[in-house]
Amino acid sequence: MNRKKLIVWLSGFFCIMLIWPVFLFAGAVDLPKSGQTTCYDASGNVIDCAETGQDGNIQAGVDWPEPRFEDNGDGTITDHLTGQVWLKNAGCAGLMTWYDALTWCNNLANGSCGLTDGSAAGDWRLPNIIELESLVNAEASNPYAWLNFQGVSNLQSVLYWSATTLAYNTNYAWYVSLRNGFVTFDSKSNIRYVWPVRAGQ
Secondary structure, three states, rough: OOOHHHHHHHHHHHHHHHHHHHHHHHHOOOEOOOOOEEEEEEOOOEEEOOOOOHHHOOOOOOOOOOEEEEEEOOOOOEEOOOOOOOEOOOHHHHHEEEHHHHHOOOOOOOOOOOOOOOOOOOOOEEOOOOHHHHHOOOOOOOOOHHHOOOOOOOOOOOEEEEEEOOOOOEEEEEEEEEOOOOEEEEEOOOOOOOEEOOOOO
């Protein structure tokens, strides 16, 4: 084997040795079920789910705990599906820009918004888009109404900021409509509602 071929072979070998641990130790992520159990035809009529291949038929993912949400009696609600703790008063912050939302969530602490949980500034944060969207029950025709029966108070049926910035234009951030689960983005200078989270994954 000439020197050039040996160098190419050794380079390839070392690249494989560097990448191999990534595959060897890569873990699986257990995604939760969407909550949807109903299936529909092309006209939007409810149909039997058997062998449709729709989400209501397959229901892939981790089962939801029962009850999913628990009121902790200290101004917080625990989501047992994700382990996250949400502010019970989901409208306390009111409307604000994305920039103000980040600051407001980071400054939230015991004594504000009905909190008696002993939390300090820095314990709370603005949820990312995946965390916020995880609250949407895809089976519910009105996710907002469904969430209102889970122990949340002062929930608004409109748009809530996430902490996630839009990758191709950093002047924008993602938000979720809790009325219908719609996810899109808007200018960070516009005002939306804010629902802080702490702990969990």
